[in-house]
Amino acid sequence: MCEKLMMSENSYEYKDFLEAVKKQFEFIVKEEKKLFVTNAEGLFDAYLNNLPEKSRQHYNCKTCKSFIEKYGALVTICDTGKIKSVIWNENFAPDFFKESVKAMKNIVLNSKVEEVFISEIEILGQPATGKWKHLSVNIPSTMVYHKKLFSAKQVSAEKAEDFRILKEGLKEYKIETVKQAVTLLKSESLYGFEKCLSIAEWLMDVHNKCANNKNSDNILWKAVATAPNGYCHIKSSMIGTLLDDIVLNLPFETIRNRFNQKMDPLNYQRPKALPTEGNIARAEKIVKELGIEKSLVRRFARVEELEKVWVPKIKNEQAKKGGVFAHIKTKSSQEKNIEMSPITITFRKFSETVLPLAEKIEYLVENKKRNYSAILTASYSDAPPILQWDREEKRNPFSWYVYQGGSEYKKWNLSLGYCTVNTVCMQPSMWFGHYPNQSKSVFFILEGAKDTEYMDAGNAIFPANLKSELREIRSTIEAYSKSALIEDYDNSSACGIKLEYGNNFDAIFRVTNSTGAVVYKLDRWD
Template sequence: MMSDESPALRGNAGHAQLVRAINERFNALSGPLFATDASGLFEAYLDALPGHERQEYNCSCCRVFIERFGGLAQVDDDGLLVSAIWDGDTAPAAFRGVATTLARLVRQAGITMPFLSSEAMYGKPAAGGWHHFAIEPARVYRDSELENAWQHACARREAFVSVRRALDEYSAPVCATALRLLKDDSLHNAEAALGQAQFLVDLHAARDAVHGERCKDNLVYRMVALAPMGFCHPRTSMIATLLDDILAGKSFEAAAASWAAKMDGLQYMRPQALPTAGAIAAATEAFEKLGAASALERRFATMADIQETIWLPRAPASPPAAGGIFASVTPKPASSQPASMTAPPVVMTLEKFRRTVLPDADRIEMAAPTTKVLFTALTSAVHADARPIMQWDTPAQRNPVAWYVYSGGSDPRDFNLSGDFYEVTAITPLPHEWAGQSHPQHGKGLVLLLKGARDLSCKSSCIFPSCLKSELRAFRSTIEAYSQANDMPGSGEDNVAGMGLYQGGQCAVLLRVTSKGQVSDYRIDRWD
């Protein structure tokens, strides 16, 4: 912890109080921080002091601190900048004018980029026998596990530029129309862009609520800093197809056909051009530098890779032991219920099924679909110690599992399934939702893992750049080319795959549930 004792200027307790005040203020903050273009802060700091004290406070360590960190700010709900360091109301009396002056300069500044840092201490609390301005941050300002915080700050700045251009190109009514169409479930696999459409609508609403371009941009910066990186590049995302068609005044039928064509074969996740030799060389160098070369090797997942389930089958209760004085008496056979008397399935939402049926279910079977559906396969890393590259995989909480589907669906035979009903061996959330994580750009879903299910037609390693960490975005085309050129190893009977149920998308399924010896059918018709 930082010392509360001697101030930078011998005998001046006010300076020590100011250091404590800026530490308390900074560590009470929540939400993103931003670097600003506030300049001349150290000169203003000296100028605000009494003339006879300025030379004594002209300290190189304090200068470096103020120039590096003195301009940090947050964005309030009105789009105005608020200093993360200086506050005249909480500063000691001797430095109240100094703090007020610096806070005003920061408020008048403009954002240059998000502030991200892995440093455990900002500034030098002690040097040359004196105490100086310094902050010991209570939290680390980073948005990923990689060490290069500067790289991530730059990526967020580029994301702001991308979003800002998209807002200029796609008006609020255009974005609102796109959101309505996606919410209406009238477009195939709409959940792939639903979250991003809502993000754009919210951005327009936030900008329209304040006055002045700087305030509007400040709010965009704040929202971009908090958003999934996948939301922040609309022009290169699938949603651009829909927005462009709306902007062009196309009919719904034409827009829907264009959307379906882009979705076909998951092409929206794939670059349209092969990588150049230079791009391949740059990607090779970057992956070697990151120590992530082995992370691209993928395999089919097994049950051992599944970290979270919401249901597992239970073994049937053991029958009572034979015996008693009437053990030799043969009972009358129970009559079978005629097929015509079979009760119709109970129709309910998936959320209600989870609450009311799943807790007591001993066995679940899924009725074979009559058309192609989104059978879902799961994959994992070949090397358990490979560098995390998936958005939801971190060194502190490893989770290299991903998933894929075929746009337009798959025939049961392509997933090694036959018969009228398939046994459900487990139900798991999508991998990016395990351990309470939230990556709304990928939607919400469950996978009914089915006995014997595995993808028999996969011809690539199924690495989709949209699932990778943002710092790998620059190598999108090279990663996709690698995926297409390499087969997925590990195909076998222990693979896990099954039926995917997705919020806002495919959710209809007929399930046969055995609970305490009773069998009932349930038709799931929607998510909630």
């Protein structure tokens, strides 16, 4: 056993062996954050049988045997589908153990990946029993599974099901079909295309990597382990309905109309019936287990809470100067403000060339229905995350709502004519990271804008924005949301006009900089 080696001639090499295993593991997980379990067998026998015969009994340790049999078969998968042993590398091992390590590594490299490895513990193995040292490694805390609702074993089983579904999907939808879907989505002619484009591009990438590759199953395992939630469920998702229509060779207009109808915000990921008693009971249990009761309470956000990309400079300068008459324009400043016909410009160009120099921005409120919108947040600062883009390590509990088909200016406490823009911010899901299944939009927060009919809006918790573990109870959550109220209306100051990627804007802004005022018409994103 290991403890018998303390005074043996190989005791120092044994210590080096323990360190070599740790070194190999740390080297691998520094680059690869997803680990996989293979069906490798006979590792402990290979370990003992490749040691000098007279020393084998000394190393016949139950604790180390348990580590080798539980974790010795772990691998990572590279982009080409080749696997690499997470634990064994003879180049790091001391001479006495080289042949054993090499033998175990060869067994692992000739094995088959069977599941995604998910750990709820930070230490694999038992580092010591008393004063005796054993094989063990430490998993980085960022790789440890901490969620409450499902166990690591359940999540691993779900990944195995994702593997099966994805493999069937690739067989059903050939690469040519997927490429056509990508082309249609990139044309931006389908409503809500951005929610499916990233999935279609991901699927095309998986298809390309698997083509004529003997390690295609490994590529699928890596895709399953790294894919955003829902990506593998091709057949049952919106991308599946588009692919089905392409396979049926339907006319483009028919495909577009069918897609647009399904992606209508009133239909997309929205429950079609009231929740059942069973779903309500399940929802009560999940909400309690996750401790998210407070997370369902929402309030209007305040402008000072937003992650801004622009704030007015004139207001800030006047605040510094102070004085009762600081806000009054001078004759010279009035002479500068010669307005011309609106300059048509994309939002991308506007953000790159106009925003950096803008001292003041005003939005032209017209007698037309527009996407006026309010930004919301959690009422309780300690409410756990429920939104896809809200994470414990980087809190972002902000969301938004608009009315289907737009709304009238009067409903938002606005008057016709130019209205001061208090700040500009991107859609909350864009603040800290990239969430490709979410749309892109920019908010121009307007002075005095408030939703005067907010009591009819519920509290705007939408199923498409929730974390995946809440998907099964979305009908109950939506029913709750419809009957709830948004809090803190009196302090609502983060409301304005929302311009969304993929739509025609037809939005007019007057921008004042150091040289005067210019009117711009934003017509599209880019």
